[in-house]
Amino acid sequence: MSNQIARSADRLKVDVYVDEHGMLESMPEEVRIGLTASPKRLAPKYFYDEAGSLLFEKITELPEYYPTRAERDLLHDISAELMADLRPQQIVELGSGSSYKTRQLLSAPSAPEHLETYVPFDVSESIVQEASEELVSEYPYLSVHGVIGDFGRHLGHIPAATGRRLVLFLGGTIGNLDPIERVAFLRQVSELLGPEDRLLIGMDLVKDISTIEAAYNDSAGVTAAFNRNMLHFLNRSLSGDFNPEAFEHRCFFNQAESRIEMHLVPKTPQIVTLADLDMSVTFTPEDSLWTECSYKFTEESLTEMLADSGLSLEHFYTNDDPARLFGLALVGPID
Numbered sequence: 001m002s003n004q005i006a007r008s009a010d011r012l013k014v015d016v017y018v019d020e021h022g023m024l025e026s027m028p029e030e031v032r033i034g035l036t037a038s039p040k041r042l043a044p045k046y047f048y049d050e051a052g053s054l055l056f057e058k059i060t061e062l063p064e065y066y067p068t069r070a071e072r073d074l075l076h077d078i079s080a081e082l083m084a085d086l087r088p089q090q091i092v093e094l095g096s097g098s099s100y101k102t103r104q105l106l107s108a109p110s111a112p113e114h115l116e117t118y119v120p121f122d123v124s125e126s127i128v129q130e131a132s133e134e135l136v137s138e139y140p141y142l143s144v145h146g147v148i149g150d151f152g153r154h155l156g157h158i159p160a161a162t163g164r165r166l167v168l169f170l171g172g173t174i175g176n177l178d179p180i181e182r183v184a185f186l187r188q189v190s191e192l193l194g195p196e197d198r199l200l201i202g203m204d205l206v207k208d209i210s211t212i213e214a215a216y217n218d219s220a221g222v223t224a225a226f227n228r229n230m231l232h233f234l235n236r237s238l239s240g241d242f243n244p245e246a247f248e249h250r251c252f253f254n255q256a257e258s259r260i261e262m263h264l265v266p267k268t269p270q271i272v273t274l275a276d277l278d279m280s281v282t283f284t285p286e287d288s289l290w291t292e293c294s295y296k297f298t299e300e301s302l303t304e305m306l307a308d309s310g311l312s313l314e315h316f317y318t319n320d321d322p323a324r325l326f327g328l329a330l331v332g333p334i335d
């Protein structure tokens with residue numbers, strides 16, 4: 001038993017680029033800019049401290065939240081063939097979270113023959129540590145080299161591959177980036193890809209609005225708690241005095257922009273101090289906090305995004321269930 005643990009530990013390494021509060025060095029500056037902007041807006045990465053990651057895991061199990069199940073089922077259907085065709089030596093996953101769906105790929109029959117290293121990359125330390133420990137024990141053939149950091153700033157810390165690399169960007173996280181941001185991001189990711197390497201992007205697709213809106217307004221209030229968790233994170237990291245319960249979760253589909261928008265709207269005006277930034281901010285029902293976008297794609301918007309990013313589409317996998325439409329795009333660098 002202790003031998004097995006020692007051998008698992010030998011196959012596990014995690015590099016950390018956040019401080020002991022889970023804070024990125026860019027956080028003070030980004031929060032200052034975001035809270036003085038109009039509208040006030042912060043990046044979704046500030047949902048994901050330990051509590052936020054656990055709340056997201058709960059969201060993925062909600063009856064209304066179809067994307068995780070749809071993507072898992074798609075991965076289940078394509079993994080064996082995809083892995084046997086590509087035979088990657090390294091899998092890098094950006095925004096890996098619990099790596100729950102990644103297990104479909106790690107369990108593919110061919111994986112032990114060619115796959116050596118899995119690199120989960122996420123801003124949330126606790127979830128990567130936990131997932132990495134589970135994975136080295138579940139997959140005796142695999143080494144795990146986690147990276148805790150911001151995929152907007154720390155991609156250069158991804159360990160080198162000695163063979164073919166498959167990069168994953170699952171969970172519809174691409175939809176959290178605005179059109180200009182995601183093209184800039186995909187251009188950076190394309191620099192991780194050699195001619196034989198591939199990127200698999202998971203994206204939620206446009207469908208019936210009531211289905212989309214229900215997924216972000218669950219009846220158990222878990223998404224509302226997840227949204228308010230950003231205020232807890234700010235209180236802890238920057239010595240703030242937000243009263244999260246004074247803010248309402250507001251989430252709707254903006255059809256013109258093809259995106260879900262998530263906001264925190266105070267019921268009455270709130271003056272909030274962030275002592276570490278020496279800053280006071282007033283929030284009102286008309287001047288609230290925008291916390292997340294989740295863009296929904298079509299094949300047309302996917303094609304446009306890839307063309308602008310210098311990537312070429314090799315295969316687009318989708319399901320045929322109109323209530324759970326989801327897509328996986330396998331892309332590579334343009335030769």
Ligand SMILES: C[S@@+](CC[C@H](N)C(=O)[O-])C[C@H]1O[C@@H](n2cnc3c(N)ncnc32)[C@H](O)[C@@H]1O
Binds near residue numbers: 124
């Ligand atoms: C929508 S969740 C998806 C999680 C997982 N991939 C899945 O499909 O269930 C987004 C994940 O990306 C991570 N994340 C968000 N912004 C990030 C950033 N800037 N850098 C690194 N990770 C980030 C979050 O911590 C979270 O685990």
